[in-house]
Amino acid sequence: MKSFYERARELNDTLLKDRRWLHQHAEVGDQLPETVKYVMTRLREMGLEPREICPGGIVAHIYGKKPGKTYLLRADMDALPMQEQNNLPFRSQTANAHNCGHDMHTAMLLGAAQLLVERTEELEGCVKLMFQPSEEQFKGSLAMIQAGVLEDPHVDACSGMHVMLDEEAPAVGWCSGSISSSCDSFRITVKGVGCHGAMPHLGVDPINVGMHIYQAFQSLIARESPPKETVVLTVGQFSAGTTGNVLPQSAVLQGTLRTYHKELREKLVRRMRTVAQAAAAMFDAEVEYEVLSAVPSCIGDPELTAELAEYMTEMGGGRVYQAKPFTPSDDMAFLTERVPSAYLQLGAKVPGNPYPHHNACVLFDEKAMPYGAALHAQCAFEWLKNHH
Ligand SMILES: [Zn+2]
Ligand SMILES: [Zn+2]
DSSP states (O other): OOOHHHHHHHTHHHHHHHHHHHHHTOOBTTOOHHHHHHHHHHHHHTTOOOEEEETTEEEEEEEOSEEEEEEEEEEEOOBBSSOOOSOOTTOOSSSOBOTTOHHHHHHHHHHHHHHHHTTTTTOEEEEEEEEESOTTTTOHHHHHHHTTTTTTTTOOEEEEEEEESSSOSSEEEEOOEEOBOEEEEEEEEEEOBOEETTOGGGSBOHHHHHHHHHHHHHHHHHHHSOTTSOEEEEEEEEEEOSSTTEEOSEEEEEEEEEESOHHHHHHHHHHHHHHHHHHHHHTTOEEEEEEEEEEOOOEEOHHHHHHHHHHHHHHOSSEEEEOOOBSSOOTTHHHHTTSOEEEEEEEOOOTTOOOOTTOTTOOOOTTHHHHHHHHHHHHHHHHHHHOO
């Protein structure tokens, strides 16, 4: 019997074809009509019966010939609304680009589906395939959970992976506990009173209030967060005014809080709101505080993660190593809150390409794909074999 990795390497041309088609037809959010059509067609070609359970969210089941539990494999399918800058012959033909590598995630899960469909005689239980939209907006996995992805049949364990740029293929990192940071994005609109720049006493200057909020936010990190905890609070947008001699009516601060620490997250989210309101009160202004996203950390279940590390080592073909947590967030977090989960980091660094995720020039190494597809299949197959 061939290992999943040997078989996945035979399927390499298909993996490349799928990935490049998806790359060329990059779509964003939950508006993924071409992507969904392509993925559903490919799954039907394998004899599966995929269903779109919410906009852009596809589920398909692979039932083994033997009874057993249910293991969910998850991939995200959405791209970013940006242009890529590279010389790839399969560059995106849309206004969007797969600069987070989700095209590879989708292609690898299709590859894993093929590998598992070929082994249903021995497969125990059910592998549920989850292709989600809107990861970049942190909305897709929650939408699919609300549409019932974790039930019928009930999911007992799950895993997903992300292509990473710190290791060359073939390599896979595992990590238990907090893996990705939480992400709390906000927009604060300071409402002042506009007036002539030479008569500021007749208005309320929203830029001044915004400056105090900005400064106080730095103090929340420097003075209220334990020095040993990882925490980032960034204001990436601060906009106000149109010219030099007019005090504007309002100012907008938009930013994001990231940390791995659940209690610290809760405290800072509360303190940020208080500080913004207090700064406004200090100068007779008002603030509107909007929550743009609130995503917890991805938590790797220690027991499941250790088991998968064993299965992946048994399969061979790549370097299996203990990875570090990273600061970007992933909305797989909403799955990890509900089901014992593992989140794997797949090495896909292109030697010599220094650009990070979400950069217009980023590249991901397609050599990672057969390994990633095989890891998906191996983890699901072996876990189901060992749990009844
Ligand atoms: Zn991304
Ligand atoms: Zn991503």
